[in-house]
Amino acid sequence: MTIGEFVERDATAHPPALTPAYKTSVLRSPRNALISPRNTLSEITGPVFGADELGEKDNDLILNFAKDGLPIGERLVVHGYVRDEFGNPVSGALVEVWQANAGGRYRHKKDQYLAPIDPNFGGCGRMLTDSNGYYVFRTIKPGPYPWANDTNAWRPAHIHMSLSADGWAQRLITQLYFEGDPLIERCPIARTIPTVDQVRSLIAQEDPANNMPFDARTYRFDVTLRGRRATFFENALPGGAR
């Protein structure tokens, strides 16, 4: 065992690669089984990001693209903790988010949905978790939008989230949904996840005690990443003592 090795990923906690109801997965999923080597230094290490690389408004999607006014829509604060499988805080993780505007329209060259662009809303943000694994950002609640899967498929309101943490093996991209949205259970993408409990772990919960009165509502969303095994005994160190 290498020092800092991650506990193996539980494949049953994730969608399989091939999920035919989500049609694009059919030709974009490997047919061979993944190969599972032991972790090496390459997987237990990962890129390090510094606070000086981010700008002051990078985690404020309400202001970071505002040109001549505020974006239109529900003002939200989203916050939570990033922890590993053993409950330890994950500090210094780069959290990146992107989303549609209040009408479900993305600011992206390839999005042709007829709902309009909001001139004051970009739709992306980023932040680093603090020493407690805590993150917070402010945004406009995204709207649902239609997409070409079956002819009447609508995504629930969601925010995409990417996490680059301490080790390459922890790299994760997921989506955050909102409590009470009836579209979640009908969504072919949410339903790629095997169990209802696992889908529930992607649903941000209303957090009224932390609302900002007369300003913004608050949602809580915690993330769990893979954890490292403890190494209490002398180990087969790569490139070192055995």
Place this chain on the structure above:
Amino acid sequence: MVTRFPETPSQTGGPYVHIGLAPHQAGFDVFENNFGNDLVSGDTVGERITIEGRVFDGSGTLVRDALLEIWQANAAGKYAHRLDPQDKAVDPAFRGWGRTGADFDSGVFEFHTVKPGPVAADGGRVQAPHICVAIFARGINVGLHTRIYFDDEAYRNAADPILSAIEWETRRRTLIAKRSERDGKVVYTFDIRLQDTPDGGAETVFFDI
């Protein structure tokens, strides 16, 4: 039994992954400092190389909305991370990480980096020079991990513990990038096939890391 909290489930990055991870490519500018595909500065130590490739789906069609990230050691084979115990120097001008989208028209992705040195493995073994790759896209539910090795490192590749752990020898070659020179620059070509393709292209090896 000790409580182990389940990992947050993965979801696809979707077709608009660029908005969050490469906003310039989505068509707008929001951050002052953008992450990109150029890993080197003037001070970086090592042989400059370009990694160039394309991603294909199971019909042989280009995956033009793929987002790729790489993670690698520096020219000496040292990772810029506190858990790398090797007695080698960190290069202060090299983080070892970059990201890019495939081009919406040509489907080509590229990284400008240095060729990594060999990295230690356990048991006193040595890993051949390699670059770790993660691939995200619409239709990919969980990011796919693979590795780039180099065809001018045949001797080290033969002794690499990860390559040799692939039982099917014919599949190992899907991880070997081909070296060429173009306008005096070293280019390694690394195409990724998500499934076997009709033209006979073999599915790339993907790892559960």
